[in-house]
Structure formats: structure tokens, C-alpha cells
Amino acid sequence: GENVEQHPSTLSVQEGDSAVIKCTYSDSASNYFPWYKQELGKGPQLIIDIRSNVGEKKDQRIAVTLNKTAKHFSLHITETQPEDSAVYFCAASPGYSTLTFGKGTMLLVSP
Amino acid sequence: GAVVSQHPSWVICKSGTSVKIECRSLDFQATTMFWYRQFPKQSLMLMATSNEGSKATYEQGVEKDKFLINHASLTLSTLTVTSAHPEDSSFYICSAEQGFDEQYFGPGTRLTVT
Numbered sequence: 001g002e003n004v005e006q007h008p009s010t011l012s013v014q015e016g017d018s019a020v021i022k023c024t025y026s027d028s029a030s031n032y033f034p035w036y037k038q039e040l041g042k043g044p045q046l047i048i049d050i051r052s053n054v055g056e057k058k059d060q061r062i063a064v065t066l067n068k069t070a071k072h073f074s075l076h077i078t079e080t081q082p083e084d085s086a087v088y089f090c091a092a093s094p095g096y097s098t099l100t101f102g103k104g105t106m107l108l109v110s111p
Numbered sequence: 112g113a114v115v116s117q118h119p120s121w122v123i124c125k126s127g128t129s130v131k132i133e134c135r136s137l138d139f140q141a142t143t144m145f146w147y148r149q150f151p152k153q154s155l156m157l158m159a160t161s162n163e164g165s166k167a168t169y170e171q172g173v174e175k176d177k178f179l180i181n182h183a184s185l186t187l188s189t190l191t192v193t194s195a196h197p198e199d200s201s202f203y204i205c206s207a208e209q210g211f212d213e214q215y216f217g218p219g220t221r222l223t224v225t
Contacts, residue, residue: 098157
């Protein structure tokens with residue numbers, strides 16, 4: 001089955017800096033890669049996703065890049081703000097509704 | 112759009128009793144819903160996949176007789192934890208699928224069994 005590795009487990013940045021979280025996956029059949037933000041005590045919120053037919057997708061300060069050859073994808077957050085502090089999960093899906101999640105990255109943005 | 116609700120948000124029950132958690136897709140219909148369990152500082156663990164009108168598919172190691180799932184309509188799935196024990200205490204989160212593979216999560220239910 002699919003295996004998703006996520007790094008780093010913790011990331012501390014200063015407000016205004018950029019943050020990058022990286023994930024690798026094992027199943028070459030995976031074609032859908034969402035990113036979720038989870039605040040303490042809440043459910044995960046879908047913040048951006050990408051499908052295998054594109055290499056990059058942007059939404060304001062958030063972007064995701066995908067390298068299918070290397071089987072890795074990354075989340076980029078620019079101009080970080082304290083409210084970006086949360087746990088971020090990447091996931092991969094080969095279809096058939098199954099998502100395999102990474103172990104999460106705790107992002108801490110200091111004012 | 113794509114809002115999923117859960118009820119209750121937290122529940123405390125006594126050992127041996129049963130608890131039902133509801134998951135609703137508020138602004139879309141979901142043929143497929145999912146139930147996850149999350150331990151502190153860990154990732155989401157898929158418990159089961161439910162399809163409207165059919166039996167749920169449970170992940171390996173999940174007791175189907177303990178965690179009863181019913182997906183009776185396109186907007187409602189329920190998880191019943193039967194004969195709950197302290198080890199069942201956890202954060203339970205549902206998600207609903209909209210479109211192809213896109214899962215939208217509910218806010219979660221904190222279950223504490225005393």
C-alpha cells in the first residue's frame with residue numbers, strides 16, 4: 001500500500017518568513033495530493049490540493065508543488081503569520097477514495 | 112461550501128454504555144463518508160469507510176461489532192461505540208467525500224469513557 005513520509009515534524013519560523021513542508025510517497029499510482037491544516041482540538045481543514053496532471057498550484061500565500069518523477073510534493077507558505085501556527089498533514093491517494101496521511105508537521109510562527 | 116458537522120463535539124460516558132456520534136454533510140451530498148480516530152499528537156487513523164445504503168468497510172484491526180457505522184442517507188453517517196471502555200477514549204473525526212477523492216472533515220468528537 002501507499003506510504004507517505006513527511007518532514008520536518010516541527011518547524012519554527014519568524015512571522016513574515018516562508019515555511020516549506022515536504023512529503024514523499026511510495027505508490028506511483030497516486031494521483032491526488034491534498035494538504036490539511038489542523039488547529040488544536042479541531043478537525044483537519046483542506047487548504048490546498050494538487051492532482052498529478054499539474055506541477056504547481058497557488059492560492060494566495062500557499063502553494064503546492066509536485067514532482068511525480070521523484071515522488072515528492074511540498075507545501076510552501078509565504079509571509080507566515082501567527083495564525084498559520086497549526087499542524088499540517090499531507091496525504092496521497094491512488095484513487096478509490098483512500099487517503100494515506102503523513103505524520104504531520106507542527107508549524108510554530110513567532111510574532 | 113463543503114461543510115461537515117459532527118454532534119456531539121464532546122461526550123463523557125461511563126464504561127459499558129454506548130455512545131452515538133453523528134456526522135452530517137450540510138451543503139452537499141456524500142455517497143462516501145469516512146471515520147477516523149486520532150490519538151494526541153498523532154496522525155489520523157482510518158477506521159472505516161461507509162457508503163450510503165451499504166455496509167461499511169472496516170480497516171484491519173477495527174472491531175466492527177464495537178464500532179457500528181450506519182450511512183442511512185446521503186448527508187448522514189453515524190458511529191456508535193458500543194460497550195465503551197476507557198481505551199476507547201479518543202478524538203473521533205468524520206469526513207465526507209465531495210467530488211473525486213476530496214475529503215472534507217468535521218470538527219471532531221472528543222470521547223471520554225470513565
